[in-house]
Amino acid sequence: MKLHSGMTARSLARLLGEAINKEQKNWKPIEYKPTDMITSEHRDEGVIWLLNLFNKFRFSPETFGAAVGILDKFISLVKVPPKYLRCVTITCLYLAAKTLEEDDIVPSTQIFARISGCGCSLSEILRMELVILKKLCWSLPTTSSIDVLHIIHTVLLQHHPHLLDGLKDMTPSRHMSIITRKLLTCLGQHRLLMFPPITVVVSMLSLELEQMTSAWFPLIALLQRMTNIDNQKLIHCREVIASYLSSVRMSVTPYQKIVPQKSKKRKVEQIDDDDDIYDSIKRLYNEDHIMEIPTIHGSCSSELHQNTEETFSVHTVCAN
Secondary structure, three states: OOEOOOOOHHHHHHHHHHHHHHHHHHOOOOOOOOOOOOOHHHHHHHHHHHHHHHHHHOOOHHHHHHHHHHHHHHHHHOEOOHHHHHHHHHHHHHHHHHHHOOOOOOOOHHHHHHHHOOOOOHHHHHHHHHHHHHHOOOOOOOOOHHHHHHHHHHHHHHHOOOOOOOEOOOOHHHHHHHHHHHHHHHOOOHHHHHOOHHHHHHHHHHHHHHHHOOOHHHHHHHHHHHHOOOHHHHHHHHHHHHHHHHHOOOOOOOOOEOOOOOOOOOOOOOOOHHHHHHHHHHHHHHHOOOOOOOOEOOOOOOOOOOOOOOEOOHHHOOOO
């Protein structure tokens, strides 16, 4: 997804409305049960390994988000033995990359298998690819909370173009990179699968805005009204995200606020009218600066650098 700062409020509202409608129609919570072959711990370990591969191959955040979506969808439908999870995981990333990345970015299957260190052969990945595609009816879930973040972040900056003005060395794209990195990390927490992606994104932004400005609550209230998020769900989701980011030491963002230089004390007690006008003009020009929102691309990699009873037929995919 590619958003441009020149988009009108109407266009952004349409995009946000489409995302909300699509989520309401297609999203379902995923819950891992103790009786599942793949436990929540297995799943989270797989996603964390996937994040390491994402960094190694330098794919776009959208590719990683799509890979996690494909993985969660597949293992919610098929009983996969844990020893074959890595083969499933690497294949999900490869499918997402071939769908979303430019052809010259995606290595051949053989090179992909070797660089990833997945321990799978070329034929195993190719057979797994066919199994996943058939099970998902050749319809891959290629949108994720990363895409939703692009829309909501752009909406936020359009309504509050001066939001980042008080932060040192902070641009919209850099800010997007910071919160995208946190969101990618949170995809490794299975408890967030109980919340719709839009709820996760707004909750993430609320925690970040709380660190940026004392006036964060009205901003989140605005987004909450736009997205129709239940207050209790927002609070619960915030708690899950805050707890998880704290456990991986990513809860605090080192924002540096710009401290205005103190003006030199005047030796003359009386200030004439001309000096008052001059000072007013200086303040006006300083405060009249309007930050332009640069193009926000679908990828931040440059800145970041029905449960079925079917049992997974491992012999058709992976060799022992």
